[in-house]
Amino acid sequence: SAVISQKPSRDICQRGTSLTIQCQVDSQVTMMFWYRQQPGQSLTLIATANQGSEATYESGFVIDKFPISRPNLTFSTLTVSNMSPEDSSIYLCSVVTGITGELFFGEGSRLTVL
Amino acid sequence: DQQVKQNSPSLSVQEGRISILNCDYTNSMFDYFLWYKKYPAEGPTFLISISSIKDKNEDGRFTVFLNKSAKHLSLHIVPSQPGDSAVYFCAASGQGSEKLVFGKGTKLTVNP
Numbered sequence: 001s002a003v004i005s006q007k008p009s010r011d012i013c014q015r016g017t018s019l020t021i022q023c024q025v026d027s028q029v030t031m032m033f034w035y036r037q038q039p040g041q042s043l044t045l046i047a048t049a050n051q052g053s054e055a056t057y058e059s060g061f062v063i064d065k066f067p068i069s070r071p072n073l074t075f076s077t078l079t080v081s082n083m084s085p086e087d088s089s090i091y092l093c094s095v096v097t098g099i100t101g102e103l104f105f106g107e108g109s110r111l112t113v114l
Numbered sequence: 115d116q117q118v119k120q121n122s123p124s125l126s127v128q129e130g131r132i133s134i135l136n137c138d139y140t141n142s143m144f145d146y147f148l149w150y151k152k153y154p155a156e157g158p159t160f161l162i163s164i165s166s167i168k169d170k171n172e173d174g175r176f177t178v179f180l181n182k183s184a185k186h187l188s189l190h191i192v193p194s195q196p197g198d199s200a201v202y203f204c205a206a207s208g209q210g211s212e213k214l215v216f217g218k219g220t221k222l223t224v225n226p
Contacts, residue, residue, distance in 0.1 A: 009155075031212060041218060042203070042216040042218040043158070043203065043216040045213055045214070048213070092158075096212045102148065102160040102163065103148075103150075103158075103160065103212075104157075104160070105157030105158045106157050107157045108156070108157050
């Protein structure tokens with residue numbers, strides 16, 4: 001298993017501002033994932049963050065809007081840029097570990113954009 | 115187009131009875147299915163999984179059934195306990211990918 005810590009756990013932001021979410025894992029992992037859960041929706045993968053290379057974004061998500069850093073094997077950040085109310089979501093960091101490949105999730109960061 | 119569907123947004127059962135949560139998928143390339151449980155203000159936690167080479171996997175009170183021909187899976191919880199009250203997400207992946215596609219979740223309430 002893995003213990004994943006996310007900061008902030010929640011925040012209220014003004015339209016047009018940017019916020020960076022931090023994700024710290026208690027072990028080294030190759031792949032980290034960033035998910036978003038909008039109200040009433042499923043968990044949607046934003047991007048895969050690999051150490052030492054550019055993040056890989058899913059359809060509908062772009063680097064300018066969601067820049068990601070992955071400076072080492074235990075840490076990643078996701079920035080939500082130029083926020084609008086539509087960005088109000090829970091953002092979750094996750095990693096794959098163990099032989100069966102289950103995802104482990106952080107507690108999530110609940111963002112509310114006014 | 116939603117590839118993983120959980121058509122029941124909520125389910126309420128009595129303590130001690132069986133809870134059955136359903137999930138349908140459309141992508142025939144999916145070959146690995148998982149259930150996650152999520153409590154408020156916490157991240158989802160892994161519950162149980164099943165590979166497409168099986169049609170049943172059991173872990174204590176939790177059993178997942180897979181019907182490949184119907185592209186349907188279900189999670190059975192027997193007996194249900196109040197602590198099982200949470201949102202349950204069905205997820206699927208395929209072709210060796212670690213990327214998961216999630217359903218919208220079903221909120222289970224187990225009443226004492």
